[in-house]
Amino acid sequence: MKRISLVLALGGALLVPGLALADDVTPGQFTANNVWMMLAAGLVFIMHLGFATLESGLTRAKNTTNILFKNTFIVSAGILTYALMGFNLMYPGDFSIGSVFGFAGFGIATGPEGNTIAYADGGYTYWTDFLFQAMFAATAATIVSGAVAERIKLSSFMVFSLAFVGLVYPILGSWKWGGGWLDQMGFYDFAGSTLVHSVGGWGALVGAMMLGPRLGKYVGDRMNPIPGSNMPMAAVGVFLLWLGWFGFNGGSVLSADPTLTSFALVTTCLAASAGGVAAMMTSWFQFSKPDLSMALNGILAGLVGITAGADTVSILGSVLIGGIAGVMVVYAVTLFDRIRIDDPVGAVSVHLVCGIWGTLAVGIFSTNPEHSFVTQLIGVVAYGVAAAGSAVAIFAIVRATMGLRVSEAEELEGLDLAEHGSHAYDLSMGSGFIESAQSPSHRSPLATSVAAMENL
Numbered sequence: 001m002k003r004i005s006l007v008l009a010l011g012g013a014l015l016v017p018g019l020a021l022a023d024d025v026t027p028g029q030f031t032a033n034n035v036w037m038m039l040a041a042g043l044v045f046i047m048h049l050g051f052a053t054l055e056s057g058l059t060r061a062k063n064t065t066n067i068l069f070k071n072t073f074i075v076s077a078g079i080l081t082y083a084l085m086g087f088n089l090m091y092p093g094d095f096s097i098g099s100v101f102g103f104a105g106f107g108i109a110t111g112p113e114g115n116t117i118a119y120a121d122g123g124y125t126y127w128t129d130f131l132f133q134a135m136f137a138a139t140a141a142t143i144v145s146g147a148v149a150e151r152i153k154l155s156s157f158m159v160f161s162l163a164f165v166g167l168v169y170p171i172l173g174s175w176k177w178g179g180g181w182l183d184q185m186g187f188y189d190f191a192g193s194t195l196v197h198s199v200g201g202w203g204a205l206v207g208a209m210m211l212g213p214r215l216g217k218y219v220g221d222r223m224n225p226i227p228g229s230n231m232p233m234a235a236v237g238v239f240l241l242w243l244g245w246f247g248f249n250g251g252s253v254l255s256a257d258p259t260l261t262s263f264a265l266v267t268t269c270l271a272a273s274a275g276g277v278a279a280m281m282t283s284w285f286q287f288s289k290p291d292l293s294m295a296l297n298g299i300l301a302g303l304v305g306i307t308a309g310a311d312t313v314s315i316l317g318s319v320l321i322g323g324i325a326g327v328m329v330v331y332a333v334t335l336f337d338r339i340r341i342d343d344p345v346g347a348v349s350v351h352l353v354c355g356i357w358g359t360l361a362v363g364i365f366s367t368n369p370e371h372s373f374v375t376q377l378i379g380v381v382a383y384g385v386a387a388a389g390s391a392v393a394i395f396a397i398v399r400a401t402m403g404l405r406v407s408e409a410e411e412l413e414g415l416d417l418a419e420h421g422s423h424a425y426d427l428s429m430g431s432g433f434i435e436s437a438q439s440p441s442h443r444s445p446l447a448t449s450v451a452a453m454e455n456l
Helices: 027-058 061-090 126-137 139-147 154-174 181-185 193-211 231-253 258-287 292-306 315-338 347-365 373-401 408-413 415-420 445-454
Strands: none
Touching: 027 061, 027 126, 027 139, 027 231, 061 126, 061 139, 061 154, 061 415, 126 139, 126 154, 126 231, 139 154, 139 193, 139 347, 154 193, 154 373, 181 373, 193 292, 193 347, 193 373, 231 258, 231 292, 258 292, 258 315, 292 315, 292 347, 315 347, 347 373, 408 415
């Protein structure tokens, strides 16, 4: 996904992948590259709907509106923040401080070559570039949203998201995709197992630890499962995410090269399938019954795992990476429960654990001899320290100034009423909404009007 000046040939006359310079790219190839990249951007955008439905399905109904609101805010504010400064932080051109930090200025504006074949050697235009990268920007904060669900203050989460998406993600992303020090070292992350998923996973882990578990989750020595409210919605979310990954990994080829794009999509799908089957079998063995939520997370685990090396591992390698990720996610979920880190949707297990695995797997399974396990490990550690440290700092500042967690009464009542004054599923006057609202301040305008009419 890094903006590089390598674009591989496209079209019936150029079926063999090869290096293509701007002078070699025809207008037809230039158009095809841009159309595919914009389509891929749309597929990545759909992933935000997948995250929203998955999180809603795996949490309780009384918090659905709150979760949907957070996901709506993240993508809207994330795109604006990325346009304001994130894009130019992530791709600053020449780094100003030892290849660790650089900034090309506020706002987005194309130069004279931005919409021509001369930009990115014919791969895409400046606007296509921005659009595709912007779709990724909010994903890191969306990962955090699931791990801190059902007990974080809405306003506090919004402030954290702005800081994480606006500053942390683009600066860390520049270390690889912007040509920074890790890129110069040879670290490889094709589409973001570490740069997107484990960066978000570190934020999720820090948030879950600093917030503490939901009320009633751990009582004495016992762990009480808190089942999700809507498994069909969770399943829809996972399949939307799988669909979006066609753009996530396929678009990261950065051209419409038929050979490389199709290969990346095949390894992506094989890893997802292997992850799902492996998680099904592992959870069935561990819990004596097949667990749908584990199977769904196994698919996501395989997708996250293959994202770092989808273009550079063999077919067998993709199956092994996805299968191992599917096993790992089941045991990771169990481990975090044992150490009492409450993650309602398994975001830390999927995105952090399997993101790290996928990045290291490049050093094991890559067919490129230049990819080194040691270099991959250095990148994983560097991103872990920076992402976790940044998340701790932001959450600590927010906690000291605004507070992080809702009150016990608000948590028991549900964040839909406490934060929004409405329920996601109250579609009629007989649904029990009016009776459940203990205070007029918790009622939506519609509910208040209905209550007034009932009192006439």
